[in-house]
Amino acid sequence: MRYDDRMTLRDRKRARIRQSLVDAATELFERDGYEGTTVADIAAAADIGTRTFFSYFASKEELLFPESDRRVQACVDAIAARGPADTPVEVLVRALHLTGADNDDLTDRLAALRMRLIREVPAVRGRGLQLQMDAQQQIAAHLAEAFPEELDKVRAGALVGAFVGAVTGAVQVVIEDLPAHHDPKELRSAVEEATSMALQPWMAHRAR
Amino acid sequence: MRYDDRMTLRDRKRARIRQSLVDAATELFERDGYEGTTVADIAAAADIGTRTFFSYFASKEELLFPESDRRVQACVDAIAARGPADTPVEVLVRALHLTGADNDDLTDRLAALRMRLIREVPAVRGRGLQLQMDAQQQIAAHLAEAFPEELDKVRAGALVGAFVGAVTGAVQVVIEDLPAHHDPKELRSAVEEATSMALQPWMAHRAR
DNA sequence: ACCATAGCTGCATTGAGTGCAGAAATGCAA
């Protein structure tokens, strides 16, 4: 038996189908819109039974947030990789900058679609916010653990919440003001600008 | 025609039915749980047709957030009522403290239920977060307008986001650590503690 | 008392999501 296939056949097949569901959904959402696409359509496009869809994704919205864990994991890793002289704020700034900049080329199309649907479809926005809150909580827990002397759990929650809230609040304003048909690159740079603007107070604090 | 009845009969009737829907929902959610209660049940308890329910509330979740505008309005008013020497941070701290403290006696039961369901039911949490974001955006817009020299729109978004995010992040941690069967008063004081803890960095800034 | 209109209602329909039970595919051992 080969070892370098990192999964059993079952798992590889499963991963393949999962991916093809995301691909099919991306395609269909772009063509017919989110509400105009049914789960049955997506399942059919990926050639599985409608019922089976729900053993891959718990809901239609989840399709837009595959690997939501990855970003959180990256943050947690960034916290774990802190230097001995780092302050919580420094670590957090690094972690969040990193999170905002992880756009792989492959996921780019999905990311753009997601951004648009978060604006337009309440159900999607709701799910996205929920995932964000969950991520915040995990990050806060790890941060509190990493700096047991400087931060208790509640303070860590407040700190992370303030950071993420600042970025989100700034990005939201920027997105709203963007012309309806914007260049994806334009959005990307606008988000980056908003992010650094939001984090600026803390950066100044760091430079003291 | 009497003038002191501040609405037409139609509107008073409508308001009465709306309230009785909220009351019925509160009752039923407490007794049978959120998922265990159908919209049809609620409509029946308020003695209206199931179809009619949706002309009062756009969705089942809305029942838990009646008058979500009131809080926003209070914040906006607080901004409008600023003194000439106030800084954005000072105004915002006042506005948010006020928002957190507006528990009327009558809405108390609903507020407790809402808090619980936000924790337990994803759909409710999602809706709550959405309303929060909308509120943030409105507040940010007004704040930017009130301090055109100190803040542009993006910075206002970041500032408000940071405040609300800090409070929310802190509160979330507190709520999570609370024993399953907690005294409502306990929760209330915990939330207040978390709030002031979250706002502390800015209060210090103000005191300089 | 009358009429125009706003609001209420039942009916039918769509689509998400779940439970269940049988069929099919897979992993494993001989």
Place this chain on the structure above:
DNA sequence: TTGCATTTCTGCACTCAATGCAGCTATGGT
């Protein structure tokens, strides 16, 4: 390869939220 145990897939039936429509009822103004 064959056979067996277990996981996964799938169709079917069902519940419930939500919407469109068409007819009915109640209200407000004259």
